[in-house]
Amino acid sequence: MPFRSYWQAGFEGADHINAQGVSLSMNDATGHLARAAEDYAALSPWAMTTVRESAGWRITERDGGFDFSHIRARMLAAKAHDIQICWTLLHYGWPAGLPLLDAAFVPRFARFCGAVARYLAPWYDEPPVYSPINEISFTSWALAVGYFPAGEPLHEASGTLFKRQLVRAALAACAAISQADPRARFLHCDPLIFVTPDGEAQSQHHADTQHEAQFEAWEMLAGLRAPELGGQPQILDMIGVNYYHDNQWQAPGQQRLYWHLGDRRRRPFHVMLSDLHQRFQRPLLVAETSHVGSGRGAWITAVANDVAQAQLNGAEIAGICLYPIVDRPDWDHGAHWHRSGLWEPRHAGPDPLARTLCLPYAHALRRAQHTLSLFHLQLSSCQTGKEQPMKTLIVFSHLRWDFVYQRPQHLLSRLAGYYQVIFIEEPVYEAGPPGLHRSAPAPGVTVICPHTDVAAPGFHDE
Secondary structure, eight states: OOOSOSEEEEOOOOOOBOTTSOBOOHHHHTTTTTTHHHHHHTTGGGTOOEEEEEOOHHHHEETTEEOOHHHHHHHHHHHHTTOEEEEEEESSOOOTTOOTTSTTHHHHHHHHHHHHHHHHGGGOSSOOEEEEESOHHHHHHHHHTTSSOOSSOOOTTHHHHHHHHHHHHHHHHHHHHHHHOTTOEEEEEEEOOEEEEOSSTTHHHHHHHHHHHTTHHHHHHTTSSOGGGOOOGGGOOEEEEEOOTTSEEEETTOOBOOTTTTOTTSOOHHHHHHHHHHHHOOOEEEEEEOOOGGGHHHHHHHHHHHHHHHHHTTOOEEEEEESOSBOOBOSSOTTOBOOOSSEEEOOSSSOTTOEEEOHHHHHHHHHHHHHHHHHHHHHHHHHHTOOOSSOEEEEEESSOTTTOOOHHHHHHHHHTTTSEEEEEEOOEEOSSSOEEEEEEEETTEEEEEEEESOOOOSSOOO
């Protein structure tokens, strides 16, 4: 894979103009540009040697030229701390006075991307990874509903027009980058969502339409939809999945399916990942994920378990990026910080941006990293046929694993971080030849259900 580390860190780099007309530079707001070396050094104990950064077209292009000083500063810090940077080139913002639908938008963006790739090519020994446009689907939606100022009149077809133009720009960017550095790899990121109808008959169409819209940009890039735009299969190199607690809702009312309340209508994240991989057959990166406040620890535990389950189901998952790794202020209310990072600014004293580690999140991350690394060892040994690196715990149970999720499943799911768990259910009567039915409902857990033509109940001697 093109990434140095499975666990990755993302630094919030949005640089758009918000609804209040304020020009944002989130890397400045969090203090990251000034503290890049410090921030990279702090990642070492967490085995994070790959980071996601934003170059910022709006910030970099000046008077027809380009100021790469902020990119150079981070590359120098990365070299000093053996960090791989994967760059996003348009993070919601573009130069003032350039309407998105202007004929000059696409070639001007391609020129910028080619210039960045030429500048960075000598810095990389391995193929660099670029995300030309962050969240094409989200950006086109945000512009169409007025959340981001579009700078032009809006109408019913605006979202579609914006999405098609951003796809054109991304395709032109990939061509310019490949010309500047043929080694380049491409990661195309968008939110992964689930939309369910609210129960009314007419709402099914709303839900289906919103749900399917999430795939349009990826399909356009690959030439599977709107081939006149010029998409090609090789352009959809890797898919970045951005996933947060509010990525699931019901239509048409937009009511959230609350994760922290355990809404049973939510679709499991591992199912969403597996479905996406099956649909496109591309490597997936969980390119953004985090939660807020006290929920951060439980969230990363759940994400790691879902990623492992998706891998058991055959999905190719290239890594997990904690985003943001350093807490960030709100785009529209700069005084409000989300409390979503592994580190939070101190907000007091002579250095209000000094980093403070969120200990509950850190402890949960340690456990998630340990559990997932053991699972990957098990997965690797199963794929290569080598001896299992862990002891095996064999469990005989009169309760079936999928009956009710209670203490046996809780305990054994935790123990699966230290043992290979074989969970043997009571036999099921079935006429015909006997056999063992296997399933993998959780990372490190194999459930075996014997089927037998012996009618005796339970674990009978026969």
